Amino acid sequence: MISIHFAICRGAVKLNLRCSQRVDGVADDPEPDWSFDALVSELNALEAKLATTASSSTKRSSPFTKTISRGKKIERGRAFVLRADEYDMEDTDSEDDDRDGKALVVSGSGKRFTCDELYLSDSDDSDIVSGFEVRPYLMDELGEVEGALFELTHEHQLRVKDEIRNKISALETALVNETQNSASSLLRVEKYKETRQELDKKLDTQYQRRIAEALDNHLTAVQRDRELRSQIEERKIRSDAAYEEAKRKVAFEKQQQEKAKAEAEAKLRAEEAKRAALEAERKAETEAKKQAALEAEKAAEAEKRAQKESTETSKRVIPGGTQPAAGHPPDSASSLSNAENKESGNMYRAATNALNLEHGRLQKLKELYEKNQVIRSSYNKVFLTADGGDVYLKDYTRHEGHISRNIRQIRGIRDNVRAKASELIKLLNDRECPQLISIEIFAKKVVSYCENPGNAPFASAYVIVLVTSQVPHAMDIVLAELHMACLYTVPKHLVYKKSVFQSKEAYFKSIGYREDEGKMESTEDYLKRLESYMKLYGALVQTETTNVQNLHGLKEGWAWLARFLNTLPANQYTAVSLNAFLQMAGFALYKRYKSQFLKMLNVVSKNFLVDLKSRNIPELTRTITEIQTYIEDKKFLQEPEGRSLQSNLLSNVYVNY
Template sequence: MKRITVRGAVKLNLRCSPLRVDGIAIDPEPNWSFDALVAELNSLETKLASTSSTESPLFTKTMSRGKEIGRGRPFILRAHEFEMEDMESDDDDDDNDNDNDDKALVVAGNGKRFTCDELYLSDSDDSDIVSGFEVQPYLMDEVGEVEGALFELTREHQLRVKDEIRNRISTLETALANESQNSTSSLLRVEKYKETRQEMDKKFDTQYQRRIAEALDNHLTAVQRDRELKSQIEERKIRSDAAHEEAKRKVAFEKMQQEKAKAEAEARLRAEEAKRAALEAERKATMEAEKRAAAEAEKRAEKDAKERDVSETSKRVTSGGTQQESAGHPTDTASSLSNAETKESGNVYRAATSALNLEHGRLQKLKELCERNQAIRSSYNTDFTRHEGHISRNIRQIRGIRDNVRSKASELTKLLSDPKCPQSISVEIFAKKVVSYCENPGNDPFASAYVIVLVTSQVPHTMDILLAELHMACLYTVPKHMVYKKSTFQSKEAYFRKIGYREDDGKMESTEDYLKRLESYMKVYGALVQTEIPNVQNLHGLREGWAWLARFLNTLPANQYTAVSLNAFMQMAGFALFRRYKSQFLKMLNVVSENFLADLKSRNIPDMTRTITEIQSYIEDKKFLQEPEGRSLQSNLLSSVYVIN
């Protein structure tokens, strides 16, 4: 609340124009600004400060009556002190002490200005002030219409000015209060921001110090780790040098032991060779004696046959018979058979001499390899069972898939060259396991053939060892056939054992099982000779397959064993032989059809009906023009096929 007291008579000039109209003062329409009003109030306070401090006991209002109020004459309003006290009794409690002493004097002269002795302005309700200016009948006489209108206009003007001043002051106080509140809140925010910033700076300082400490700790840890690593490297180097020296000593010791064992093995081999030489000489002497005895027996048989022929001829002549033999000459037949038959250890084989020579060379290599491996096993006293298991497992896992064949061939080549096991032992194991795997009717002949070609191209001498094992398992891979003679074999079972029948618990296997196994061997052999791989040499390729077919048709008889062998071979190798030899192969098929099949049919063997039908269908339907199933290896995707040749 703001109070302004005006003491004494002060002139207050109203800034309005015009001041008079026809000699009558008119209430102006003020156009004061707030700044102008404040300046005017300041000037009033300055004038009041210079006036007398004596207060008038009465507030007097004098006003001219009737004709005394002329145009432009001032009027005076007077009031007693108790009347002012009654008018101000309703003000606020805070203003009671000052209001009792306030007095006012308003002088208006000539319609130009008015002065107030004391003027009290308050922010509160001005009902008391307004009531003081109400028209009271005992203070004012009747006036004219002009004076009454002027009075009303003056009163309304004063009220508007008071309201405007009060509103401006209220607005100013509100603005000042808001500004003060905003300043206070801004200061509080600044202080709060300052405190927050200080806390953040403290946190940042703490984090920075922590990071510095961590970085220093990491650096020290890294330095310590580097030192430990260097010390470990030095220790490892020392241990490695020591181990290297120890290994050198062990190698030297092992080398000395190997040389000693080798010398002992060579000595044993020489002794065994001498023993074998003696046995071989004895065997040769026995064989020569048997040959001489057989030759003499044959000569005697021929002499007896001639004598019988002469006696029979003489009898026919004496009896006047002039009959002549209608078919063939026995002597010619006998001579032709003797050309195809070869005696070996008392047994009669039908085979080409070149095939027997190749077989003998391969068997001799296998024998020497086995003897050498036996010496190594006895001298080293090492168990190679684990190595043998690795080779056997890789062979059993062969499948007709390109990647499988490549991987298994690579693994087997590494196993054959493994320094932990002598290569001769690895080669022997490989050959035996492959031949054993061929016995399984469910094996893939073409996949096995691919693996054999890939491995033997890296380890060439393995091929002869493998073929020797195959010849021992199946004599028709030579090809050769053993002739059954009662004079040579004590029983039929002995003959079966000789040609490869197996015996389990004293019971001989059936011919059907033997023929199935024989077919499996021949299929692998036929797949082997026709396998051709780019940039890989097949040591037993199509040339050997052509030679086998020619030797087979020239020397072997037609029976159930040879028929199964020929059918299995042509099913595997016929397609490749035709592509290589064309018309020559067709001539071979004519020989098979006209001679071999005709001779086979003439024997009337019931069990051979299926085999005869298959061979005849192969030739007549020209199945040799169709690629056999499984010859082209599959890729990993079943929908694509990869052909190696």
């Protein structure tokens, strides 16, 4: 409750407003910090205003009667209660009532208002809620001022209430609007989220399509690039061939001149040799006539000495063996005689006809090397041309490079094999290089190529058969190179004897071990090379091509297997050789010989494998298992991988990454 106390002259007036001090945080007094001077000036203004209004109304002597609720009257000369109208506001807490009766202190003036008496007219008979009771002697002097103050206070309260209601309604409106805005914002966010998800799905689909298109384009470009490379390579080969052909035509005349000069020199040498021979014969005849008597006397002694020397040479064994190192020709006829002496001394385990065939092939290889040596020595000389001054030196390095490149490019593809065989035949028949030198280069390169890990033995065998069908002399040279590289292609085994070989290293060198910078290669590496040579030999004997005769065909393969089982012992070298041969040629041998081949396998199973197992060598376990599995699982019924050449080029096959 708001309590205003006045102490004026004769008494005090108490005015209580029936309303709350605060409504929703807004105070009923707009200026709670008024000073006393401000209050007095405000009251004076109210009095002046009331005086002007009173002069225009009825006279002051008229009786003054104030009515309150329920028709009660306050008579003149008696105390009355000035009551404020009831408002639609709830009573405040008891804490506001406790504030009644306290003195009002204004800090600005230092003066003090006191309330002498304070009471409420709360009678049980009336419905008056609250009111002010004023003494009668104050009514005559201050009634208009109090009424004006009451009206002013009432108006002020109404204004405050209106402002509070307006602010509350504005706040409610703002809250409702904010709630609606939040809901609409959430809806927009949800719609944006759904729209964004759909857009992401579309973008993902488009991105996957682009990736698929890019991948297809890349694969197409790769395939096109491979085709272009193959075309470029073919064009390069053609251009090289055309260049070589042009060069050959240009150099043909020079070569004819050189040949004529060489033939003339050879004739001169032959004539000189004949003359020297005739002179030697004449001298020999004269000396023979002179010493005829002496020779007759010494004839008996010479025969005895010759018989002794022959017996001694037949029993004598030269250490180191006669097997030449891989890739090198026999040095002289003494090596062959040593080989024969060792064979007679049971140094080799081999069939007689196999040794005879080997001897014939090695003899042909030796003759080839000797002829090529003469050709190289004659052509490596410096010759003067007809005009005098220019020097021409014959060199076969480029020709050897062409042969080596074609052999390295052999693959297990039908078109590739035919193309490489055709190129090699042209190179072997090239007029620029003698055929004997070309055959020597071809045999060495094709045998050494089988040592490479990525070689194709069946494809190499097809190339050898096609080339030797046009150049038959080359087959014996290739076989001789194989025999020199691997003695088990004969088949032949060199027996180790301490009385013959000074050390194990000497024996290893004799059977084909290689030595690099004084260090002997390991047995594992040697067995890998041995397996490569035997795979090439096994692929060669079983190769059959339409309208082409294999000069060393399946008949020779059957003979090799029979000689092998009849003469060679069971050890790690022979085991690896037999396993490699069966893996490559077993399928073709079974197709040709059927039950006879099965009998051969029975011999291998009952004799050869039993001997191998009895040796108890751990390194032989894998090889024994492979041979036994080959026989028991009848793998000879399955065509070995690579035997049938592929029909398509790899560059024309679409590769799906």
